[in-house]
Amino acid sequence: MVYEVAISNSSFKRTFFVNSDFKLETGERIFLKFRGKKEIGYVLKENPGKVEGEVIGKVDGRSFLEGWFVEALNEASNFFNTPIGRLFDLSFPKGIENYFVEKVFSNNPLYDFNGMAVREFIERFGEKKLKEFLMNGVIYIEKDFQYKFPRPRKELYVFLNASPSEIFEKKLTKKQKKVIDYLLVNNYTTYSELREFLDINKDVLLQLERKGLLRLSEEFPKDFEDIDLSESQKKIVEDILKKNKLKVLLYGVTGSGKTEVYLSVIKKSNLKTLYLVPEVSLIEQTVNRIKSRLSGKKVGIFHSYLTKSQKIELWMRAVTGKIDILVGTRSAFFIPFDKDLIIVDEEHDDSYYQDGEVVYDLIYLVEKFPGLVIFGSATPRLEHYMKATRNDMKLCTLKERYGTVLPKVEVVDMKEEEKVIPYVSKSILKNVKRELENGKSVMFFVRRKGYSLIMCQNCGNVLKCPNCDVALTYHKSEKKLKCHICGFESVPEISCPICGSALFYEKGMGTERLEGELQKVFPGRNIVRVDTEVVKNYQKFQKVLKKLYEGEIDILIGTKMITKGLDVPTVSLIGVIDVDAMRNIPDYNSSLNLFRLLVQVIGRAGRKEKGKALIQTYERDSFAIEYALRQDVEGYYEYELKQRKDLEYPPFVNIIQVIIYSNNKELGLKSAKKLVLELENFNLKILGPTEFFIPKIRNNFLYHFIVKTHDVGKTNRILNEVISKYPTKVKIRVNPPSLYVT
Incomplete structure (x- = not known):
């Protein structure tokens, strides 16, 4: 029998045909001899073709992947021009095969050793008997799991059992008060959560239960399950x-x-x-x-x-x-x-x-x-x-918020506004002061992490990364300049490498700089910034969010990571600091991305009662900002779809971005031009080539071009055929969310 297979952990974008002496299932992993090496493969289907390898065994002894899923991965590989075997690899954690064991099963009712490990069978009856029984069909061997699941722990649920007035009458320790405050915000919690985030032991909960303030239960009560839907x-x-x-x-x-x-x-x-x-x-x-x-x-x-x-x-x-x-x-x-x-x-x-x-x-x-x-x-x-x-x-x-209304949104025109601190308007700071005095929390969205860019006051030179054609960001707390593309770090320059001047000034606003400026305006307030430099893992970010939910954070400053679906009832005001740079990125999705970001950021305000969002901009007449101001998604989408239909952009046509990497600037451009010239022979609609938005990344010079097509599969086959003739590193992206990749 001949099967079509994908090769695991390989760069192949196509499938191969292999011969097998035994029946295989769609989706199962197999060992095969392929081009002189032992490889792992994935079975797509039985399919006659030119045989290029031979199946020599099964990895798991069964298939874990459904037919629709196998077909979907094959189609995705063709559509996104990506290695098919590596797509399949995503379904199996590394080392999973070590948790399977071969077991003996009987075809004869007289033999009672179903599920016995092969190793145990050999110890009891000998290897000769195993081979004899297999040859005569008395037994067959399958692989099964050998894994002991951890013993499940009973979760202890913690609920408030008193009104705020009853709680106020009780004298509480500091730790007891932390638990009560947490529950007033979260409605209920678990002991494991309190232990992890508040460092609370069980005795504290038992004391509160004896005071009649808490109810502890290993069952989640029915009255907490349902909520009245609109x-x-x-x-x-x-x-x-x-x-x-x-x-x-x-x-x-x-x-x-x-x-x-x-x-x-x-x-x-x-x-x-x-x-x-x-x-x-x-x-x-x-x-x-x-x-x-x-x-x-x-x-x-x-x-x-x-x-x-x-x-x-x-x-x-x-x-x-x-x-x-x-x-x-x-x-x-x-x-x-x-x-x-x-x-x-x-x-x-x-x-x-x-x-x-x-x-x-x-x-x-x-x-x-x-x-x-x-x-x-x-x-x-x-x-x-x-x-x-x-x-x-x-x-x-x-169309309406559940239990509250959409926040009020205002645009702050920075051409007319007085700035109390760099890049932040006086009106935003006045609003922040009012919300903090009312016991509320405030969020600030800033596009860039770090402190600022560093520019020479004499000649205007901006300090740049030696590996990438991007400005270095100054991180004041670490006294380092960092590249957010390749990770390069250096200490700040004493003098300008262009003119020798020692006069520098800070340009632009990052999360760290805003944090420092706000601490001067609101001393004593708990101001926390969230970006990938500060919060480097899941647990740290969760701890920050817990503090925000509990009302322990007055002002949270963050990058895009704070805009995504967070539901924080204590936040009443959102300040959006620097959105203009997003609008001016030369990208077919820049306006759409700005509109979405604004709608999502605005949506973080006033989750329990009417909130407010303030958007700072020098370009008030932007369509994205105007529609976001009215929170008119349908209106903006109809406008955007009309534009895209006229300009032939997704979703009316597919775009394929081809990025060429070269360690030599001139050779890179020549390769890009040659590629485009040859591809034009196939009547493809091509824009470019041109220098990439960031011309140099990790010591590679980048050029790119765009192909517009209604038939992605056919276009990918042409691209692969032509690109294979050139010893050039190329990356292909189909309908990317942004052409501006790093």
């Missing part, structure tokens, strides 16, 4: 469960209760669910809400920060049916999990596009799922919005 939410849940269409776009304004719709659908349908979120930071609040509404469900968590053993344990639980709801980021989609429903929260987010050695858009893969999918967002993907409004997807709309 009429529009109930109608949407009913419509989704009718399943007239398996692909649903749940489009709702920020804070409209999309999560409650998701949870109600899960509860009423009782479907096994994959729940995807764009960022690790959103997992904990999502899991807490699932547990509070769906007690008794077995919930699993998967993301890139898990240890190797944690990933293997989760994988084992998933494939053995020990999980009802799997919550995770992009990588969770690849876990072999027998699901019936997929929820994609914040479906517009760029994080669903993988842009490394393996390139793919997860949304493309999710769309191949044959079951029910709910895509949710306040600013959906343009292609989904277009499909839904044209009745190619089920459109469900939530």
Whole structure:
């Protein structure tokens, strides 16, 4: 028999045909002899073709991958021009094969050793008997798991059991007060959560229980499970469960209760669910809400920060049916999990596009799922919005916030505003002062991490990275200049390398600089910044969020990571500092990305009562800002779709970006021009080549060109054929969320 297979851990973008003496299943892993080496492969299907290898054994003894999934990965490899074997590799944690053991099963009812390990069989009966029984068909061998799951611990739930007035009458220790304050914000919690984030031991909880202020339980009580849905939410849940269409776009304004719709659908349908979120930071609040509404469900968590053993344990639980709801980021989609429903929260987010050695858009893969999918967002993907409004997807709309109203949004015109501190207007600071005095928290969005850029006052030279053609960012607390592209670091220059002047000044505003400036204006206030320099892992970020939820942080300053789906009831004001630079990036998605960012940032304000958002800009007449100011998503999307149709951009046509890397500037440009010249013989519509937005990255000079096409598969085949003739490093990206990659 001849099978079509993908080669594991290889750069091959195509499949191969191999011969096998035994029957194989779609999706199973196999050992094969291929081009003189022993490799691991994945079976796509039985398919006659020119044989280039031979199957020599099975890795797992069974398939864990469903047929639709195997087909989807094959299609994604062709569409995104990415190595197919490496796509399959994402479904198996490294080292998972070490947790399988060969076991003996009997074909003869007289022999009772089903499930005996081969090693034990040989010890008891000898290797000769094993071979004899196998040859005569008395027994057969299969692989099975050999993994001991950790003993599950009983979770202890902690609930408030008194009114605020009753609590006020009690005398509390500092630790007891921390627990009460936490619960006043979070409604309920668990002992493990309190132990991790507040360093509280069980005795503190027992003391509060004796005072009548807490209720401790190993069961999640029924009265905490349900929440009253609005009429529009109930109608949407009913419509989704009718399943007239398996692909649903749940489009709702920020804070409209999309999560409650998701949870109600899960509860009423009782479907096994994959729940995807764009960022690790959103997992904990999502899991807490699932547990509070769906007690008794077995919930699993998967993301890139898990240890190797944690990933293997989760994988084992998933494939053995020990999980009802799997919550995770992009990588969770690849876990072999027998699901019936997929929820994609914040479906517009760029994080669903993988842009490394393996390139793919997860949304493309999710769309191949044959079951029910709910895509949710306040600013959906343009292609989904277009499909839904044209009745190619089920459109469900939530137009009002649940329990409160949308925040008031104002634009601060920086051409006219007085600036008290660099880059921050007087009116924003006045608003911050008022909110802090009212016991509220404030968020500031800043586009750039670090302190500032450094510019020579004499000649205007900006200190740049020697490896990349980008300005270095000064990090004042570390007294270092850093490149946020390649990671280069240096101490600040004493004198300008161009003119020798020792006069420098700080240009631009980063998170660290804003933190320092605000500390001068609001001394004594707890001001915290969140960016990848400060919060380098999942646990640290969660601790910051916990403090914010508890009201311990007065002002939070952050980059894009604070805009994604966070639901913090204490935040009443959002300040957006520097958005103009985003609008001016030469990218087909720059205006759309700015609009989405503003809508999402604005949505973080006033989650429990009416909030306010202030947007600073020197370019008030921007379409993106004007529509975001009115929070008119439909109006902006119709405007954007019209523009894109006229200019031939996605979703009306596909674009393929080809990036050429060279360690020689002139040779790089020559290679790019030669490539384009040859490709034009195939009547392709090409823009470029031109120098990349950042002309130099990691000591490589970059050029790129764009191909517009309606047939991505055919165009990719042409590209691969032509590119293979040139010894040039090339990266191909299909419909990227931004052409401006680093």
